[in-house]
Amino acid sequence: MTVRGTATVSAAAESARQMLDDGESLIDVWRHGVIQLLDDYESTRRHDGLEAAADLLREAPALMGEPRVDAALAGLVEYLARRDGWPPPRWVRDSERRTDRWWFVTPLRGIHPRALVESPLSFRKRGVFITSGALERV
Amino acid sequence: MSRALDRRGVTADVFLVGDDAEAVEYFSAPGLRVDVASPRYLLAMKLFAARPESDADDIRSLYQLLDFTTVEEGLDLVEAAYPGRPVPTRVQYLLEEIVTSL
Numbered sequence: 001m002t003v004r005g006t007a008t009v010s011a012a013a014e015s016a017r018q019m020l021d022d023g024e025s026l027i028d029v030w031r032h033g034v035i036q037l038l039d040d041y042e043s044t045r046r047h048d049g050l051e052a053a054a055d056l057l058r059e060a061p062a063l064m065g066e067p068r069v070d071a072a073l074a075g076l077v078e079y080l081a082r083r084d085g086w087p088p089p090r091w092v093r094d095s096e097r098r099t100d101r102w103w104f105v106t107p108l109r110g111i112h113p114r115a116l117v118e119s120p121l122s123f124r125k126r127g128v129f130i131t132s133g134a135l136e137r138v
Numbered sequence: 139m140s141r142a143l144d145r146r147g148v149t150a151d152v153f154l155v156g157d158d159a160e161a162v163e164y165f166s167a168p169g170l171r172v173d174v175a176s177p178r179y180l181l182a183m184k185l186f187a188a189r190p191e192s193d194a195d196d197i198r199s200l201y202q203l204l205d206f207t208t209v210e211e212g213l214d215l216v217e218a219a220y221p222g223r224p225v226p227t228r229v230q231y232l233l234e235e236i237v238t239s240l
Contacts, residue, residue, distance in 0.1 A: 027191070027195070030191055030192075031191070031192055035191075035192060105190075105191045106190035106191050106194060108190055108194055108232070108235040108236070108239075109235075110231065110234065110235040110238075111190045111231070111232065111235060114228075114231075115190075130191055131189065131190055131191065131228075133187065133188065133189045133228070134189055134190070134191040134192065136187070136189065
C-alpha cells in the first residue's frame with residue numbers, strides 16, 4: 001500500500017485507482033483513499049486555513065472507472081464545501097460521478113438500514129451510503 | 139486525559155480513555171516518551187467510536203487478538219473504560235454484526 005503525504009483530490013483519486021488496480025477491497029479504498037483525503041483536508045484547514053484546504057479539492061480528478069469511488073470522492077468534496085461554506089467545485093456535478101449500483105460502504109449488512117437513513121445528502125444522492133459517524137475522525 | 143497527536147500535531151482526545159496501564163514503551167528520550175497502546179485500550183476506543191466503515195475490521199482483529207467471542211465482553215470493556223458515560227446504542231448493534239461474522 002502506498003503511503004503519501006498531504007495531497008489533492010486528484011492525487012487521492014490516483015491513489016485509489018492504484019489500490020483498485022492492486023486488487024485491494026473497496027472498504028480499504030474508502031479507509032485509505034477517501035478518508036485519507038478527509039484527514040488531509042482537515043489538517044490543512046487547521047494549520048493553513050480554509051482557503052488552502054479548499055484548494056486541495058478544486059481541481060477535477062480523473063475518473064477512475066469505478067463509479068462507486070468516483071461518486072464517493074465527489075460526495076466528500078461537496079459535503080466539505082457545504083459544511084465549511086465555500087462553493088463546491090463544478091466538477092462534483094458531473095453525471096459520471098454517481099453510481100446506479102448503490103454502495104453501502106460497510107459490508108456489514110445489518111448496518112445498511114442505518115446507512116440508508118443517515119448518509120449525508122451529498123453522498124446518498126450519488127448512490128453512496130455511510131453512517132453518521134463515518135466522517136468523524138478519532 | 140491522554141492526548142494523541144497526528145502527524146501534524148493536531149490533538150485528538152474526544153474518544154480517548156484514561157491512562158493505559160498495559161501500554162508498552164516504544165521509544166524514549168529526554169523529554170519524550172512514545173508508548174504503544176495496548177489492544178484492550180485500542181479496542182475500547184474503537185468500540186466507543188463504533189464507526190462501521192472505519193473500525194469494523196480493526197475491532198474484529200482486536201477481538202480475535204484478545205480472544206473475545208461475545209457482544210457482552212465488548213460492552214463490558216466499554217463500560218469499564220468510560221465509567222459514568224452511557225454506552226451508545228450503535229456500539230451494541232455494531233458488535234452484534236461483528237461477533238456474528240467472527
